[in-house]
Amino acid sequence: INQLGALLKSQGDLDGAEALFREALKARRETLGDRHTDTLISINNLGQLLQDKGDLDGAEALHREALEAKRETLGDRHQDTLRSINNLGNLLMNKGDLDGAEALLREALEARRETLGVWHPSTLASINKTTTSARF
Structure with a gap:
């Protein structure tokens, strides 16, 4: 899911990529938890995408969450x-x-x-x- 989202993003389909990044993040949170490395990658991917789309407030919340979790775990x-x-x-x-x-x-x-x-x-x-x- 995440890889397809990255492909869509690279092709300029930001809305399609966002849907897939959100799906990947939801699945990773549910199966791996909020602090797992793969979950943090999904948080970062969605944050970067939202930033690219101009949703800076949404992106900031995700970037802050990822940073806090990485400081705690890594x-x-x-x-x-x-x-x-x-x-x-x-x-x-x-x-x-x-x-x-x-x-x-x-x-x-x-x-x-x-x-x-x-x-x-x-x-x-x-x-x-x-x-x-x-x-x-």
């Missing part, structure tokens, strides 16, 4: 947690909450520097996003 320095921190930071930047975005993007950057090193592609992407955020 810790603050896990790469999946850092990806969620970055996702929420990007969303807040899109919403115009530049202070909130900057705090999260800086957190992701510093953690990536510590865990991955200065020249890792994820660290460099964080540097780019943080400097972009500071210019707005």
Whole structure:
């Protein structure tokens, strides 16, 4: 279900993708629970899709849920947690909450520097996003 949703999203059928992402999330919550890695992937997928569709409030709720769960289950320095921190930071930047975005993007950057090193592609992407955020 999730893979078909991703395919529809890549083809531009955002409504079709949303229906499938919601179905996948519901099934994963019911069978795996709210904190399972696959459930968190579904939460993230739906959050990103809602962001792409312009539903920033709906996306924010999902990004916050995913981040909270990843902090609890994986810790603050896990790469999946850092990806969620970055996702929420990007969303807040899109919403115009530049202070909130900057705090999260800086957190992701510093953690990536510590865990991955200065020249890792994820660290460099964080540097780019943080400097972009500071210019707005």
